[in-house]
Amino acid sequence: MQRLPFGLALLALAWTTCFAGAAEVSRPRITGLAHVALWVHDVEQSRRFYKDFLGFDEPYSLTNSNGSLALTFIKINERQCLELFPERETNSDRLYHISVETDDAEALRVWLGSKDVKVPDKVGKGRIGNLNFNVHDPDDHQVEIVQYSPDGWTAREKGKFIPDTRISRRMMHAGILVGDLDASMKFYRDILGGAETWRGGRTNQPLSWVNVKHADSADYVELMLYESLPEPDKRGTAHHICLEVADVDKTLAILKQRAERCHYTRPMEIRTGVNRKRQINVYDPDGTRVELMEPNTVDGTPAPSSSAPPPAPAKPPGKS
Secondary structure, three states, X not given: OOOOOHHHHHHHHHHHHHHHHHHOOXXXXXXXXXXXXXXXXXXXXXXXXXXXXXXXXXXXXXXXXXXXXXXEEEEOOXXXXXXXXXXXXXXXXXXXXXXXXXXXXXHXXXXXXXXXXXXXXXXXXXXXXXXXXXXXXXXXXXXXXXXXXXXXXXXXXXXXXOOOOOOOOEEEEEEEEEOOHHHHHHHHHHHOOOEEEEEEOOOOOOOXXXXXXXXXXXXXXXXXXXXXXXXXXXXXXXXXXXXXXXXXXXXXXXXXXXXXXXXXXXXXXXEEOOOOOEEEXXXXXXXXXXXXXXXXXXXXXXXXXXXXXXXXXXXXXXXO
């Protein structure tokens, strides 16, 4: 075999390395759950629930060109919030979108595009100054990718609007309804780089939940599995947010003190979930479930993962 002269060999090696580097795309970090956006019927009632009852604050809002409210923000911590949007139609799905944070939005846009996910031509900059773009998961849930900018409002309000009245300091996960587990796992695990941490289900029933942790965070998405998808206006239990609390006994006592003043009349009780963690479920005025959950199991031993098979891919409501 004839060898190339040393100089040509170096040139060939450099060309090969350059070409390989141009072709290879790596996934940037996904550093956690940024926010969950909800459609709400009555903004004032929702404010009363999230601010007065759950104790969060509202750092800023955005208006439409006619002066009406476009959306408002409920701050959970320095990097997580809820976005409340006035509904566009009644009796609709309350979930608008979920959002994950990255430290390089443009690199993640390129990465997702390389995995055949439909992405926009460029990363935009939102009205509060952060970089973002939207994609859709296999169930057509909108997933916003956000990178916090140094000059954005999130950074501007650091250290503000985090009162001691907050019932929780962290959004642990977002629960979303999925119709096809395999397709969802390809998106959240294989493409976004998440890791499955637990599968849960009730005795003698198909698999009900799969938790997929974000790649570079302890936050996770909880995939809620159904044999048949509920009607859009009946998804408030599946589409939920989970807030971490250190002690549900203290949490319940605080909420009971606030309930009458905040006109919250639904029953509240402490339960131990299938995951063996104590929790309290409360519901916002539109029926969206807010799960208040301790981070550890009742005895410190992890709940075993379910081996039940997942349900067959669900059909949309009204289809047989």
